[in-house]
Amino acid sequence: MRNILPILTVLSAILIIWYLGAIWMNSAWTLDRAEGPLTLTEIVQDTMTQDRPRLPAPHQVAAELYDTVIDKKVTSKRSxxxxxxxxxxxxxxxxxxxxxxxxxxxxxxxxxxxxxxxxxxxxxxxxxxxxxxxxxxxxxxxxxxxxxxxxxxxxxxxxxxxxxxxxxxxxxxxxxxxxxxxxxxxxxxxxxxxxxxxxxxxxxxxxxxxxxxxxxxxxxxxxxxxxxxxxxxxxxxxxxxxxxxxxxxxxxxxxxxxxxxxxxxxxxxxxxxxxxxxxxxxxxx
The missing domain is CATH 1.10.3720.10 (MetI-like)
Structure with missing residues (x-):
């Protein structure tokens, strides 16, 4: 447990910084498309679900990895x-x-x-x-x-x-x-x-x-x-x-x-x- 704790701490810090960076970098596209004022919750939700984000969120990359590693056949050129x-x-x-x-x-x-x-x-x-x-x-x-x-x-x-x-x-x-x-x-x-x-x-x-x-x-x-x-x-x-x-x-x-x-x-x-x-x-x- 003592060996795993430092790794988990660093990993958690990376994920937090990654999510904050995704919100910051993707928010410009969200605000440009908005027809009116948006709440912070709406901005965060949009930055987490964009199809072509400037910086993909960790869960989006994880979903892409699952699709191209697990779901696709190993012989597929998309795998x-x-x-x-x-x-x-x-x-x-x-x-x-x-x-x-x-x-x-x-x-x-x-x-x-x-x-x-x-x-x-x-x-x-x-x-x-x-x-x-x-x-x-x-x-x-x-x-x-x-x-x-x-x-x-x-x-x-x-x-x-x-x-x-x-x-x-x-x-x-x-x-x-x-x-x-x-x-x-x-x-x-x-x-x-x-x-x-x-x-x-x-x-x-x-x-x-x-x-x-x-x-x-x-x-x-x-x-x-x-x-x-x-x-x-x-x-x-x-x-x-x-x-x-x-x-x-x-x-x-x-x-x-x-x-x-x-x-x-x-x-x-x-x-x-x-x-x-x-x-x-x-x-x-």
């Missing part, structure tokens, strides 16, 4: 489950690709001074480039190479955002052993490979999972952002884009909350995997 699955597949593909690239680059940077001096600055600079500007370029390049569709470009965009936190976390983790531990391995006449597998890699596990939780969230953001400027017709990003084009805030907000829920699930899965692995390795939780 958020259908669009969420499209986004999820590209996110996981990009997450795996970005993780592999980040791990390989981290190992290279730790064991090679040349790679450290050459790769790390470029990795940092790469994160300053707006992903929205890169997405169309990736599609054009892949199309010229004969790669059609949006799945591969979205996965690459997701990997682009995912690899950097994995890279930074693993560089920190692989260099975490202190000089005494490294000297002890040398005393045992351990080879570089033995030093890596028996000392550096186990020490880096906590850093790895921390970076993976950040990386998988970044991969989801990259996938959704990649769906916006690429002309995608499927996925949560495409759902947001369609809602914006047709002036349907309920569609936009429901897709945003579905994306937030998906991010929470993915991070929770990584956290659960972290707990299992850390316990098996004997780390204190």
């Amino acid at each position: 958020l489950v259908y669009h969420g699955w499209i986004t999820l597949t590209s996110t996981l593909a990009g997450f795996i690709l970005g993780t592999v690239v980040g791990l390989l680059m981290a190992v290279g940077i730790v064991y090679s001074r040349t790679l450290k001096m050459s790769l790390m600055p470029w990795a940092i600079i790469s994160q300053t480039i707006p992903i929205v500007a890169i997405a169309p370029m990736i599609i054009v390049v892949l199309a010229s190479m004969g790669v059609e569709g949006r799945a591969v470009p979205k996965a690459i965009i997701a990997a682009y955002l995912c690899f950097f936190p994995v890279l930074v976390g693993m560089v920190k983790g692989l260099t975490a052993p202190d000089a005494m531990q490294i000297d002890l391995m040398k005393t045992y006449n351990a080879t570089p490979a033995q030093e890596f597998w028996k000392l550096r890699l186990p020490t880096s596990v906590p850093y790895l999972f921390t970076s993976l939780k950040i990386g998988i969230a970044a991969a989801l953001v990259g996938t959704i952002v990649g769906e916006l400027p690429t002309g995608a017709v499927r996925g949560l990003g495409a759902r947001i884009l369609v809602g914006d084009q047709f002036g349907n805030p309920l569609m936009i907000w429901s897709a945003l909350l579905a994306a937030a829920a998906l991010a929470g699930i993915l991070v929770s899965v990584v956290a659960l995997l972290q707990t299992v692995v850390m316990k098996r390795m004997g780390f204190a939780q």
Whole structure:
């Protein structure tokens, strides 16, 4: 109960602020349509039931989520489950690709001074480039190479955002052993490979999972952002884009909350995997 109470308190505060914001932002449309003076109760009631509000009320978004998640068949193109699955597949593909690239680059940077001096600055600079500007370029390049569709470009965009936190976390983790531990391995006449597998890699596990939780969230953001400027017709990003084009805030907000829920699930899965692995390795939780 003590763990749930702070969460409920924050959630209640968010809902109160959300409702107040909906009343304030939607009241202008209510007053413009009014033929005479309105009471506060009438204004509040109208702001809570508008078809295309500036800011949908929480219960309106909840109703839209129920309609597009529960009522619609998962194969329907109006189902958020259908669009969420499209986004999820590209996110996981990009997450795996970005993780592999980040791990390989981290190992290279730790064991090679040349790679450290050459790769790390470029990795940092790469994160300053707006992903929205890169997405169309990736599609054009892949199309010229004969790669059609949006799945591969979205996965690459997701990997682009995912690899950097994995890279930074693993560089920190692989260099975490202190000089005494490294000297002890040398005393045992351990080879570089033995030093890596028996000392550096186990020490880096906590850093790895921390970076993976950040990386998988970044991969989801990259996938959704990649769906916006690429002309995608499927996925949560495409759902947001369609809602914006047709002036349907309920569609936009429901897709945003579905994306937030998906991010929470993915991070929770990584956290659960972290707990299992850390316990098996004997780390204190």
